[in-house]
Amino acid sequence: MKANADDRYSGEPSEFRQYRAPRANQEVFVDPPLDEAAGLLAENRRLLAQHDSRWSAMRHEARAQMIKDAVRYTRVYRDTSWVSQDAERPIVMAGHQPSLFHPGVWFKNFALSHLSAKLNATAVNLVVDNDVAQTSAIRVPTIDPATGLAAYRSAQYDVAGGGVPYEQTTVGDRKRFDRFDREVAQAVRPLVADPCIEQLWPHARAAIDRCGVAGCALAQARHALEGDIGLKTLELPLGVFCRSRAFAEFALSILTEMPRFQQCYNESSAYYRAAHGIRSSAHPVPDLADKDDWFEAPLWIYGNQSPHRKAAWVRMRDDAIEISDLGNRTVRIETRNLSDAIDQLTAAMTPEFKLRPRALLTTMYSRLVLSDLFLHGIGGGKYDQLGDMVTKAFFEITPPRFMVLSATVHLPGVEPKDVAGEVRALRRRIRETHFQGERYRDEPGVDSSLVDQKQALLRQIPPRGERTQWHQKVTRVNRLLADQLMDVRQDLQRQLAAAQRRAVAQSVLTSREHSFCVYPLDYLTESFYKMLG
Structure with missing residues (x-):
């Protein structure tokens, strides 16, 4: 089923969905509404079934591998006995960076579990560990004893300040990490008597013993806590699915046609900017560049020994492509035979050659290949409308629709004053x-x-x-x-x-940006279930 880039969007701002975070306490934003999820899932599955056989084969392999990997990953730290082995079962997905995010983000995980039960689907949350960690601290709301007024206090779980992908953020100060829960609880105690950091952090200490990586520990701790309260979801780091043959096949479908993909990508970005009156060429995403005979691809390259991300570049060479960071990492893939090319690219993805998708490509693969329904937050929902345009222009298919969810939860007992x-x-x-x-x-x-x-x-x-x-x-x-x-x-x-x-x-x-770990667990869960109800 083919579609052109302009089929859905006319270039007018009204043609793009407008998503705005809710501001009032315990206010939720869901678009389309939750009671339309079953129809949306069925519509998406019909749409995906219309794509040609190569998509079907890729999906079958990718989904089977993802569930297998997600079960293996998740069972290390929580029960997975409830997971269905039905290969035809629908898959509902969401994803976020492994950080101590605010309740509006955490609400998606509750919705993911809720919808999977309602839709008889398997729920998978993608841990986006290729994004750059910004900080190892959170701002904790407290009362300033000097003024008696609410203020922020910074609490750090490590000495490192970010700057590298989450999957590379090894903990440098274990003593600081171990006492983080006590520091946060003490700071927030004037406002919250029982913050859920006290239930969360024992899981984090156990996780850091297993993996030594802060991003991994934060995600596993939060997911283990979700298991404690009955949420039934699987999780998988993005770095794991990137090593699969299915992802290599998807990446090659783009890399072997980089000039055309780059044109579709940049033209769609320009169209989006014009429709929204955006002047900056860096938003919502920068254009892909080219120089000499190299084309910038929507991927990152890095490795354990040099963990800072660099753009991936592609060069066509007869019946081969070269993928490089234009530094000391380059691989050559012979493309005469697709199966051999997939094997070569899969083998090339080593700890020192980590090929990771950027945001639009991550959700493109998740929605076109891995899932039947994807749950976005506000930011993801805005930018993935651009992803839809690129999908239509390059693959000439209509992408499945997604849902956008967010919520606002204030600290307990807070009464807004004017x-x-x-x-x-x-x-x-x-x-x-x-x-x-x-x-x-x-x-x-x-x-x-x-x-x-x-x-x-x-x-x-x-x-x-x-x-x-x-x-x-x-x-x-x-x-x-x-x-x-x-x-x-x-x-x-x-x-x-x-x-x-x-x-x-x-x-x-009244901020909605506090980390979920400073709230009482019962208060948050009751708020989320009320909003889902």
């Missing part, structure tokens, strides 16, 4: 002391005759073009009144500074 409104009101009053001093005629030290002059001037506004002298008189009176209201203004400015401090504290309390 401190921002108080700040606006105080700013308005301070401005009045400069330009509407007559409002303060009853304040001590205010000359009522100046107020009378101002009111008389306002009753006798001259016609346009004749107001120069009138304006000068009004300005003079305003200045005199402003001088007399200096004490009032200073008191208002002190009130404003205090209100601004309270507003900052309020923004801490």
Whole structure:
């Protein structure tokens, strides 16, 4: 079933779905609604079945391998006896980086388990461990003893500051890692008596003993905790499925046609930018470049000994392609025979030649090959509309639809106050002391005759073009009144500074960005199940 890049999108912003994170406490965003999931899954399976036989064969091999690998991976740290061996069972997927993310992201994992039970499907969460870890710290909400107001305190689980992919983030300070739960719990205790870091971190200490990698430990700890509360999902790091023959076949379908893929990719990106009024060429994704006879591919290359990601580049050579980081890593793949080429690329993926997809390619493979329904967050849902355009233009097929989910959960017991409104009101009053001093005629030290002059001037506004002298008189009176209201203004400015401090504290309390580990586990699970219900 063929489709053109323009079939779904006309280039107008209204043709793209608009996704916005919910702001109110325990508010959920789901598009399309959960009760349409069964129909969406059935529609996607019908659509995927219409693609030609090479897709069917690739899917069959890839899914069987993924479930086998995911069971093997997951059973190391939690029970998998519930996993069905039915090869035809639908697969529902989601994915995220292995970080201590906020509850809106964690909600997807609960929805994944909930939908898989409802749809009689297997749930697989993809651990996106090829993304670069930004930090080894989280901001913990607390109460500043000096002010009595909410503030942030940083807590680190390691000395390293990120900069390399999650799968490369070995822990350098084990003592710091081991005491992280106590540090977080102590910091958040003035606001939350029983943060779930205390249930999470014993799993993290056990995981770090097994793998030594922070990204692995954080993901396994969170997934083990999900097992403790009854969620039935499998997990698999992206780095594992990248070593499969099916992924090699998918990658080769692009790499052997890089000039055409690059054209489809860049034209779709330009189209997306124009439709959204985006001026930056780096958003939503940078264009793929070319230089000499090399074409940049939507993949990364790195290895254990030099873990910093570099762009993958491809060069055509007769009946072969070369894949390189344009540094010290290059492999040559003979392409005369597809099966042999797949074997060669699979064999080339070693600990020192890690070929990993970028974001759009990751979800493209996950949706076209691995799953029947993919659950995105807000950001993924926005950008994967671009992925759909690339899929249509290059593969000439219509991609299956996805769902977008997110939620907002505030800290327990937090009652939002309109401190921002108080700040606006105080700013308005301070401005009045400069330009509407007559409002303060009853304040001590205010000359009522100046107020009378101002009111008389306002009753006798001259016609346009004749107001120069009138304006000068009004300005003079305003200045005199402003001088007399200096004490009032200073008191208002002190009130404003205090209100601004309270507003900052309020923004801490009502933020949706706190790590899930600072919340009580029962409070979060009850909130999520309520929203799913």
